[in-house]
Amino acid sequence: MKKLRLYNLMVPIDSGDKALYRAALRRLGLQREHVRSITLTKRAIDARKGRVEYNCTADVEIEPRYEDDYLHRWDDFRNIGEVPHLPPLEFPKGKEQPRGRIVIVGSGPAGLFAAFVLAKQGYRPLLVERGAPADSRLRSIGKFNNAGGPLLADANAMFGEGGAGTFSDGKLYTRKNKDPHLVNVLKLFVEYGASPDILIDAAPHIGTDQLAPVVVAMRKATEAAGAEIRFHARLDNLEIEAGEVRAAIVNGERIECAACIVAIGHSARDTYDMLNERGVSLEARPFQLGVRIEHPQTFIDEAQYGRHAGEGYRPTHESPKLEMAAGPLPEVADGRA
Numbered sequence: 154m155k156k157l158r159l160y161n162l163m164v165p166i167d168s169g170d171k172a173l174y175r176a177a178l179r180r181l182g183l184q185r186e187h188v189r190s191i192t193l194t195k196r197a198i199d200a201r202k203g204r205v206e207y208n209c210t211a212d213v214e215i216e217p218r219y220e221d222d223y224l225h226r227w228d229d230f231r232n233i234g235e236v237p238h239l240p241p242l243e244f245p246k247g248k249e250q251p252r253g254r255i256v257i258v259g260s261g262p263a264g265l266f267a268a269f270v271l272a273k274q275g276y277r278p279l280l281v282e283r284g285a286p287a288d289s290r291l292r293s294i295g296k297f298n299n300a301g302g303p304l305l306a307d308a309n310a311m312f313g314e315g316g317a318g319t320f321s322d323g324k325l326y327t328r329k330n331k332d333p334h335l336v337n338v339l340k341l342f343v344e345y346g347a348s349p350d351i352l353i354d355a356a357p358h359i360g361t362d363q364l365a366p367v368v369v370a371m372r373k374a375t376e377a378a379g380a381e382i383r384f385h386a387r388l389d390n391l392e393i394e395a396g397e398v399r400a401a402i403v404n405g406e407r408i409e410c411a412a413c414i415v416a417i418g419h420s421a422r423d424t425y426d427m428l429n430e431r432g433v434s435l436e437a438r439p440f441q442l443g444v445r446i447e448h449p450q451t452f453i454d455e456a457q458y459g460r461h462a463g464e465g466y467r468p469t470h471e472s473p474k475l476e477m478a479a480g481p482l483p484e485v486a487d488g489r490a
């Protein structure tokens with residue numbers, strides 16, 4: 154069945170699915186019965202033309218019996234293209250039996266995804282994380298921030314379950330136009346509790362307050378798939394022979410391993426010192442400085458909504474939203490598409 158992608162469908166921000174369906178059908182010159190489904194794939198707020206609208210991208214499935222009538226003329230239309238092929242997030246299975254465990258160090262985004270993928274592939278990896286699980290980590294950070302509690306070396310904004318990722322803003326668009334797998338990553342976040350809005354928002358954003366439960370749900374799924382995860386478990390040393398890692402020393406315990414994935418972020422200076430002493434090749438990256446600036450909401454609204462700022466358009470959980478549309482089209486009140 155053929156799918157077409159429609160770009161720049163403009164619909165009022167306070168309208169629902171039906172306005173999107175109408176705009177899509179109008180663009181194609183089709184009636185409802187010609188179309189099997191219309192699915193919203195992207196939306197971005199646009200207030201540049203004096204109205205506050207969503208600029209939407211939607212995929213349209215033509216009913217197979219009308220495909221021949223219609224498809225030969227679709228290149229006459231503007232802002233229409235084929236739906237790009239999305240490669241599935243698949244990894245070829247290894248052919249050799251590993252001669253020991255695969256040890257992953259660090260439960261930040263890099264380590265957690267490595268453990269998740271390997272566990273799903275049946276490798277039963279061991280993930281060691283020097284910090285605390287999310288719940289006790291959150292309590293320690295709360296005490297430090299609000300109640301004069303101590304700064305704990307292994308339970309802070311950098312170390313602990315989810316790594317720096319748990320306390321990041323959860324903005325998910327750093328490489329959005331470069332990596333076709335990003336949408337697969339977003340789908341995983343949704344599967345483990347993030348809002349489905351991240352699949353359609355032009356600037357997807359989970360939010361710090363929502364990240365910890367998503368990270369915990371993903372860790373539990375990783376364990377259920379066969380991974381072992383140990384908290385308060387720090388990689389202290391590596392045994393390397395002839396350029397190959399033989400064992401990881403974790404809290405003094407020697408763990409034989411076939412491979413060790415070191416996903417320790419950028420703050421573990423003690424571990425980098427150890428790796429340097431072991432002769433592991435390290436490359437200094439240019440220093441990156443991030444600055445978080447908090448603006449008054451009125452300033453943000455003016456930038457986003459122009460002269461309509463203050464008219465209540467700011468999306469909240471209560472605001473009307475364009476829902477993802479799938480399957481049969483809903484009834485349209487006035488009987489027209």
Ligand SMILES: Cc1cc2nc3c(=O)[nH]c(=O)nc-3n(C[C@H](O)[C@H](O)[C@H](O)COP(=O)(O)OP(=O)(O)OC[C@H]3O[C@@H](n4cnc5c(N)ncnc54)[C@H](O)[C@@H]3O)c2cc1C
Binds near residue numbers: 281387417421
């Ligand atoms: C305030 C802030 C906001 C951010 N906002 C965003 C954002 O909105 N969007 C975005 O894309 N990125 C954001 N980032 C960046 C993002 O968080 C990082 O790029 C990401 O977390 C890096 O992932 P990682 O897995 O490589 O390392 P990390 O997340 O740093 O995880 C490393 C883990 O390794 C563990 N570890 C270290 N040494 C050892 C050891 N010896 N033994 C065992 N465990 C060890 C640590 O405890 C930690 O849990 C933000 C970062 C910060 C600090």
